[in-house]
Amino acid sequence: MSGMTGHEADVVVVGAGLSGLIAARTLLGAGLTPLILEADTRVGGRILTEDLGGLPMELGAQWIGDTHHRMFALAAELGVETYPQFDDGETTYELAGTGVLRGNEFHDRFAGELAELEKVLRRLDGLATEVDPATPWTAPHAAEWDAITAGAWYDAQGLSPVARTLLEICTVGILAVPTVEVSFLHLLFTIQTCGVTSELFAESEGGAQTTRFVGGTAEIPKRLAAMLTEHLVLDAPVQLIEHGSDSVTVHCRGGRTARGRRIIVAVSPMLAGRIMYDPPLSGYRDQLTQRMPNSAAMKAFFVYDEPFWRADGLNGQLISDVGPARMSNDTCIRGDDRGVILLFLEGEQARTHGHWSEEERRAALTAELVRHFGERAAHPQLYVDGEWGSRQWTRGCYNANCGPLVWTTYGAALAEPIGPIHWASTDTATEWSAYMEGAVQAGERAAAEVIEALTK
Ligand SMILES: Cc1cc2nc3c(=O)[nH]c(=O)nc-3n(C[C@H](O)[C@H](O)[C@H](O)COP(=O)(O)OP(=O)(O)OC[C@H]3O[C@@H](n4cnc5c(N)ncnc54)[C@H](O)[C@@H]3O)c2cc1C
Structure with a gap:
């Protein structure tokens, strides 16, 4: 240099x-x-990739999605290969005091609540089209939408507790702050900059998290x-x-x-x-x-000798209102046999657990993984997590939000x-x-x- x-x-x-x-x-x-x-x-x-036992761990940005055309072009130009995010199997759910349920069981039991959620997401998509991301303040209902929080708008939809909780988890997974802190106009702006809610929330086809980089971002x-x-x-x-x-x-x-x-x-x-x-x-x-x-998010990685959850028909994704993590992900590295699970701490979860010692955090997250994926989850080979509020030149992630x-x-x-x-x-x-x-x-x-x- x-x-x-x-x-x-x-x-x-x-x-x-x-x-x-x-x-x-x-x-x-x-x-x-x-x-x-x-x-x-x-x-x-x-963007921060750190070596952990020879594996590139993404303490920062990890995925791109199908409509991230500039990033695909950039990776191709720079000769960085990409590979698809693993997504086979069932998600596990732990919501509303049910204990851990597998995806099929959860979908059967809460079909009505999931339909409510879907309806609200479609409504959000419709409202977001009224927002020009270059000038959100010019939207016809900007004054009304900017005067309330996303949380207040969610609360006013008359949702069942399970649908409301799922909506909160999805949204905090994007904004990394509780929805009571964010303007409803800001939420609609965020949706509109990305297309539709399914682009934001989905991990499979069309979502923002479909593709990873060989060697690390x-x-x-x-x-x-x-x-x-x-x-x-x-x-x-x-x-x-x-x-x-x-x-x-x-x-x-x-x-x-x-x-x-x-x-x-x-x-x-x-x-x-x-x-x-x-x-x-x-x-x-x-x-x-x-x-x-800037909002607050942390990622925590557990490395195992193999991705044992896959043999149980699970995709490594959990959704939980018990926590500490609200969501997780199968983050195995292409070309390596080891199993990697990534847990997300976002919003209040990151703020609270970011203050804990690494040992305490790891213990609480291990207990959660055991509930979802069984006793083998208690024996990782390696663990690492990353806190961003303390980094002087970032001071919180994923990004800036507007109240x-x-x-x-x-x-x-x-x-x-x-x-x-x-x-x-x-x-x-x-x-x-x-x-x-x-x-x-x-x-x-x-x-x-x-x-x-x-x-x-
Ligand atoms: C944990 C985490 C997970 C994420 N996951 C994803 C993901 O999966 N997919 C995705 O697309 N995005 C993800 N993101 C978001 C993505 O990383 C950012 O959108 C993107 O990297 C931001 O780039 P930037 O250049 O705008 O800002 P930054 O990356 O913040 O760059 C700003 C730079 O300025 C430097 N700087 C700050 N102050 C000064 C100063 N006073 N003088 C000189 N230099 C200064 C900083 O050191 C830094 O290098 C994630 C982010 C984090 C932290």
């Missing part, structure tokens, strides 16, 4: 997550010189970074951005500086708000970044450039916001704005 003493570039990019890397690559392709300043000692941000940012070596500085946290009408001077920790004609800030809105700006940004923009907190009245009051400040400052990161995307696909789309959009400004 190059140093940065007295560095001059056409465009400075803050952050070497997927969005910043894509922005820089797009600028380079247009004949402009980018300089990426990355706070961490690695690239990838919310981190191969994508690593290979992008290798193409940008001369334009990337690691361990360079940006602390201050001085900006004029057509220039920026960027100050990093340690007194290092860089200059450019434009800057793309490719970090989540909350972290963008922790950078100082001179002159200061408007109160309108700052109030927005004060109101887009009530944020979109309609401050939404226009999210992606609108301010002088030479442009905004990227998946949190500013209008397609698949919160996902890698969104990070790419936002990086391309911010780069296009800069190219237009500098070459017109």
Whole structure:
């Protein structure tokens, strides 16, 4: 990686997550010189693959889905192979005090509740079509929908307890915050950036979680970074951005500086708000970044000598209102015989259990796995989990959410450039916001704005 003493570039990019890397690559392709300043000692941000006993464990982003066209194209271009997510067998359910039921039994017993859930999801799909993801605040019912939480709207649907609980689990699995914290307009925005609820919630055909990367997701940012070596500085946290009408001077920790004609800030809105700006940004923009907190999610992996649940006809997916995890997944690695189960702690579960010691967390999750998959689940070879709130350069995942009245009051400040400052990161995307696909789309959009400004 190059140093940065007295560095001059056409465009400075803050952050070497997927969005910043894509922005820089797009600028380079247009004949402009980018300089990426990355706070961490690695690239990838919310993409983090760690080795565990020779297996690539995805502590960050793991899947893409069939409509993530940019990500499929990127993987193909970078030579990263993909493979399908395992999805054969029954899910196990543990809801409403029933103990653990296999999928068929659960579906028989709660057919009416599942039909209620389906009806609400179709209703959500219909309402979401009224929301333009680029301007959610212009939706005909924006004021009404932004004044209530998604949880309040759910509560008003007259659902049975089982249907309401399933709806909460599905939604928290996407937003990683309790639905009482999120504006209903934000939920509809999220659905609309992805297409329909089945795209979000389904793991099988058409969902967001159908496909994985050979060698791990981190191969994508690593290979992008290798193409940008001369334009990337690691361990360079940006602390201050001085900006004029057509220039920026960027100050990093340690007194290092860089200059450019434009800057793309490719970090989540909350972290963008922790950078100082001179002159200061408007109160309108700052109030927005004060109101887009990152959510809370953790992943915990158990590795076994084999995927023993498959022999029982199970797909390794659990759904539970007992917890600690609300959901799990068969995360076996292609080409390896070992069995890997991934448990998700999201929203309140992540907040609570993130404070526990790893031993306590592991014990509670093991007990849950034993309830669902039997005694063999008590004997993993390996365990690892990942907490994101403590990571200084992420501070929570999967993404930023809006509570009530944020979109309609401050939404226009999210992606609108301010002088030479442009905004990227998946949190500013209008397609698949919160996902890698969104990070790419936002990086391309911010780069296009800069190219237009500098070459017109
Ligand atoms: C646990 C987890 C699971 C996920 N699962 C999936 C999944 O299965 N599929 C999917 O599509 N998406 C998933 N995501 C979301 C996906 O990872 C993100 O949407 C995407 O990686 C965001 O990329 P980004 O570039 O927008 O932001 P980031 O990855 O957050 O990149 C921002 C970069 O900026 C750096 N930075 C921050 N502050 C500064 C500063 N002041 N100066 C310089 N640099 C700074 C950070 O270190 C980071 O490298 C998951 C995320 C997590 C954490």
